[in-house]
Amino acid sequence: MKRLLVLALVAVAALLALHRPAVPPAIAAMAPGKPAASQHSRKGHSSHAAGTVSVVYVVGAVAHSGLYRLPAGARVDDAIRRAGGLRADADPAAVNLAERVSDGEEIHVLRQGEAAPASARSKRKSRKTATPPAAPIDLNAADEHALAAIPGIGPTLASRIVEYRRINGPFASLDELADVAGMTQRRIDAMSAYVMVGS
Numbered sequence: 001m002k003r004l005l006v007l008a009l010v011a012v013a014a015l016l017a018l019h020r021p022a023v024p025p026a027i028a029a030m031a032p033g034k035p036a037a038s039q040h041s042r043k044g045h046s047s048h049a050a051g052t053v054s055v056v057y058v059v060g061a062v063a064h065s066g067l068y069r070l071p072a073g074a075r076v077d078d079a080i081r082r083a084g085g086l087r088a089d090a091d092p093a094a095v096n097l098a099e100r101v102s103d104g105e106e107i108h109v110l111r112q113g114e115a116a117p118a119s120a121r122s123k124r125k126s127r128k129t130a131t132p133p134a135a136p137i138d139l140n141a142a143d144e145h146a147l148a149a150i151p152g153i154g155p156t157l158a159s160r161i162v163e164y165r166r167i168n169g170p171f172a173s174l175d176e177l178a179d180v181a182g183m184t185q186r187r188i189d190a191m192s193a194y195v196m197v198g199s
Helices: 002-018 025-029 039-050 076-082 118-123 144-148 154-168 174-179 185-191
Strands: 053-060 066-071 106-109
Touching (some): 053 076, 066 076, 076 106, 144 154, 154 174
């Protein structure tokens, strides 16, 4: 009788072992030595990613003014493209498209003939007021640094003047500056007191 009882128990145990459900995938994934990622570690990752983004405010003569998120190391040109590009009345020579943006920066794209507002100038960390030259400089001999010191010119337009001079030769008169991209008659008139045309 005892033998029959033992055999019955063994048979029941065997049947239970055959029909035991598989370990749920969620539990199987938590194998020893491989703990699931904690909420803390996920938050740390997202905060690290947020540090690689710059938020800038693009305003002025662009298609769509507003706040834009850009990857770290982005240029002003990238920000303006995100804002839909320059409008037809924008002054492209008044903004340095190659400058790197910084978080919280305001990028004010001026219209043609518009002066930069004081608030925008103060927010540009890299902007410094150029000291006008004490004596007229030779338009055909001055380098980019000297030309950029002329009121209303700046580094971008100075670079274009030097490049135009390299390709087309010396300027014969100030009027030829009108052929330089971004140059206006208003700028030519403003700089005439600071430059001369040498041979």
